[in-house]
Amino acid sequence: MHTQNKKLMGMPSLVGISLLLFVLLVISVMVAVTLGTVDISVKEVYRIIGNKAFGISASQEITNGMMADIVWFLRLPRLILALAVGMSLSVSGVVMQAIVKNPLADPYILGISSGASLGATVAILLGIGVFLGDNAIGILAFVGAFTVSLMVVGLANIGGRSSSIRLLLSGMALSAMCSAFSSFIIFIKDDAEATRDITFWLMGSVAGASWEVIAIVVPTSLLMVLFFVTQYRTLNLMLLGDEVSITLGKNLQHYRTGYLLIVALAVGFAVYASGMIGFVGLVIPHVIRMFVGSDHKKVVVLSALVGAIYLVWADVACRMIIPGGELPIGVLTSLIGGPFFVFLIGRNAYGFGGRS
Amino acid sequence: MNSLKADNISVTLSKTPILKDVTLEINKGDFVGVIGPNGSGKSTLLKTIYRTLEPSKGAIFIDGKSIDTLPYKSSAKKMSVVGQHNDHAFDFNVYDLVMMGRSPYKGFMESDSAKDHKIVMEALDKVSMTTYVGRDYSTLSGGEKQRVILARALAQESALMILDEPTNHLDVRHQIELMSVVKSLDTTVLFAVHDLNIALMYCNKICVLKDGSVEAIGNPKELITPKTIKDIYEVSAEVLELKDGRLHVVYDAIL
Numbered sequence: 001m002h003t004q005n006k007k008l009m010g011m012p013s014l015v016g017i018s019l020l021l022f023v024l025l026v027i028s029v030m031v032a033v034t035l036g037t038v039d040i041s042v043k044e045v046y047r048i049i050g051n052k053a054f055g056i057s058a059s060q061e062i063t064n065g066m067m068a069d070i071v072w073f074l075r076l077p078r079l080i081l082a083l084a085v086g087m088s089l090s091v092s093g094v095v096m097q098a099i100v101k102n103p104l105a106d107p108y109i110l111g112i113s114s115g116a117s118l119g120a121t122v123a124i125l126l127g128i129g130v131f132l133g134d135n136a137i138g139i140l141a142f143v144g145a146f147t148v149s150l151m152v153v154g155l156a157n158i159g160g161r162s163s164s165i166r167l168l169l170s171g172m173a174l175s176a177m178c179s180a181f182s183s184f185i186i187f188i189k190d191d192a193e194a195t196r197d198i199t200f201w202l203m204g205s206v207a208g209a210s211w212e213v214i215a216i217v218v219p220t221s222l223l224m225v226l227f228f229v230t231q232y233r234t235l236n237l238m239l240l241g242d243e244v245s246i247t248l249g250k251n252l253q254h255y256r257t258g259y260l261l262i263v264a265l266a267v268g269f270a271v272y273a274s275g276m277i278g279f280v281g282l283v284i285p286h287v288i289r290m291f292v293g294s295d296h297k298k299v300v301v302l303s304a305l306v307g308a309i310y311l312v313w314a315d316v317a318c319r320m321i322i323p324g325g326e327l328p329i330g331v332l333t334s335l336i337g338g339p340f341f342v343f344l345i346g347r348n349a350y351g352f353g354g355r356s
Numbered sequence: 357m358n359s360l361k362a363d364n365i366s367v368t369l370s371k372t373p374i375l376k377d378v379t380l381e382i383n384k385g386d387f388v389g390v391i392g393p394n395g396s397g398k399s400t401l402l403k404t405i406y407r408t409l410e411p412s413k414g415a416i417f418i419d420g421k422s423i424d425t426l427p428y429k430s431s432a433k434k435m436s437v438v439g440q441h442n443d444h445a446f447d448f449n450v451y452d453l454v455m456m457g458r459s460p461y462k463g464f465m466e467s468d469s470a471k472d473h474k475i476v477m478e479a480l481d482k483v484s485m486t487t488y489v490g491r492d493y494s495t496l497s498g499g500e501k502q503r504v505i506l507a508r509a510l511a512q513e514s515a516l517m518i519l520d521e522p523t524n525h526l527d528v529r530h531q532i533e534l535m536s537v538v539k540s541l542d543t544t545v546l547f548a549v550h551d552l553n554i555a556l557m558y559c560n561k562i563c564v565l566k567d568g569s570v571e572a573i574g575n576p577k578e579l580i581t582p583k584t585i586k587d588i589y590e591v592s593a594e595v596l597e598l599k600d601g602r603l604h605v606v607y608d609a610i611l
Binding site: 101103230233236237239240241242243244246247248249250251289293294295 | 403406407408427428429430431432433435436437439444446447448449452456457459460462464465492512
């Protein structure tokens with residue numbers, strides 16, 4: 001049998017590469033937690049984690065000091081959040097691209113981003129949701145994102161069959177409406193400071209990470225990823241289209257709606273925890289496809305792992321680049337992702353899933 | 357599968373009736389060609405049979421069972437489809453694409469077995485594409501692509517194969533090559549076809565469609581006549597018999 005093509009990668013090598021990436025991810029987190037603007041020694045970092053996580057005894061000085069707070073309440077939660085969000089956004093990107101059968105799709109494409117922005121705008125400018133407490137912005141953004149996704153699905157299903165095109169167009173229409181609403185509110189309120197808040201929120205950040213947020217985002221992201229790992233056959237069929245899929249034994253209608261809702265939920269949680277982090281969900285799937293082809297058996301797992309590693313390091317960079325300050329992670333991912341995407345476009349060998 | 361019957365089906369698309377009371381029966385071993393001009397409903401008939409369109413009236417029966425009662429998975433085990441063009445926005449390699457023919461046999465989370473691998477490689481062998489196994493589908497020529505799609509249909513191990521004008525974009529050699537592979541499979545075939553000479557070469561039964569209705573069903577040698585051709589295509593033609601008994605359609609120019 002010819003094996004001149006690396007894409008004919010068997011199960012054993014897929015498992016091998018996945019394990020390798022998993023180890024790399026663990027090492028990344030272990031190294032990343034020792035890096036930061038505050039100089040804490042590696043030994044101290046692990047003493048603190050050992051104490052907090054596993055109850056290994058350590059001196060009072062270590063466990064209750066500022067260092068402990070930095071490691072345990074700042075660095076570690078945001079690394080874990082970055083990991084979960086990176087995983088979640090990458091896999092959502094893969095699934096969205098399959099759902100709408102379009103390599104340009106990203107997790108935010110079907111109205112999720114403008115729904116989230118509208119939610120955040122309403123929270124910041126109109127003060128709605130104050131009773132929700134600290135994370136009112138995140139919660140309303142989640143509500144906005146999820147509601148708009150539901151509306152997109154509903155709209156695409158009116159009058160019979162939903163299709164990728166109907167979904168895309170419904171997403172565009174509702175996005176435009178949400179953006180218009182957001183702009184309208186911003187214009188009417190004319191509040192410079194609040195507008196600045198919204199802008200910052202839209203840039204995305206994992207700085208708001210806390211163990212409470214992680215308790216929601218990590219399990220949901222993991223469940224979502226594991227679910228889609230099992231769905232590779234259906235995802236593959238989606239790329240072949242509705243007709244071919246029916247002749248191969250699967251009616252995609254309900255799968256599309258179901259997948260979309262799961263993705264909307266996962267992205268909604270990501271938005272709730274970290275705002276809008278751009279380009280991850282678009283670039284990572286394409287990078288993976290460049291190496292292994294379109295087969296979702298490989299693409300889903302590898303995107304999850306690489307997406308997680310990417311955001312972990314992006315967060316480290318965000319904390320280190322500006323001395324004494326912090327770059328919003330969404331700005332960085334777009335700063336890196338954009339040129340990288342340009343590089344991909346320039347490479348003739350990669351046709352974004354297809355081949356020109 | 358021993359028989360498939362389209363029983364008195366009508367199909368209406370955006371309020372336009374496309375098929376009117378079509379009845380067609382296909383029995384085991386048949387090589388049925390559906391002929392008719394563009395817009396006569398050939399593709400609609402096939403699509404209704406392979407379930408991407410629903411009849412507004414009538415039903416399709418496989419072995420006496422209405423197809424509506426079957427899950428898509430079951431019907432995909434009974435019939436496979438080779439369509440007219442098969443390009444996608446995303447690319448797969450040949451092996452993965454043919455492996456998708458095994459989808460109807462797979463349960464939730466079930467992975468590809470050694471048996472699936474064997475079936476895929478045998479299917480590729482039957483269409484002489486084993487050396488292309490790792491190639492990207494999009495880098496193949498039109499004829500090669502259709503052979504891969506044919507291999508995918510073979511991997512479905514279905515008793516009925518539906519060919520929806522699969523040779524449309526192929527040159528003479530590749531048309532004959534593809535059809536010869538199909539013929540050699542000894543499977544039951546339903547075939548929408550434009551080229552009457554190809555129909556004469558391979559089919560043992562012909563269904564003539566005109567304006568969404570069946571004009572005639574029967575033996576190709578008896579049906580493909582200058583009169584039928586004039587009737588349905590509005591073209592004058594002669595049907596010549598060669599020394600070895602084969603028939604050949606020669607068209608007159610339209611002046």
